[in-house]
Amino acid sequence: MTLEQFLNYTLAFFMWLVLGRAALEFFTKDLNNFFYRFFYQFTEPLYKPYRVVFPCCHTVLLLITLLLLRFLVVKIL
Template sequence: MTTKIFLNYTLSFIMWLVIGRAILSFFTKDLNNPIYALFVKVTEPIYRIARKIFPRGTTIFIIIAIVILRILIVKYL
């Protein structure tokens, strides 16, 4: 497996995790819910990095940044 394919799949997986957390946040924000707690635990490092880059950004900024990064990797690697 090449690096390009690996990075593309990894960023795709991260993107879907962020989208999943956003969708779940519409229904619950209770960390006692095990599914939501799992999504928060997995995506929190991504959100921590994104909050440094986009201090007032929302989940949509994170998703857009990941999509742009995926496009750049697929196009230029």
């Protein structure tokens, strides 16, 4: 596996985790829920820097950032 593929798969994995967490937030924000806690634990380190800079709409900005990084990885590397 090349570095390009590894970065692409890693960014795709985090992108789907963020989308999954955003979808689950429509239904629950209970950390006792196994599925929400799973998404929360993996995505919270990604959310922290965005919450400091952008208190609102951090999920949208995080998704846009991940999509742009994936695009750059695929096109440049």
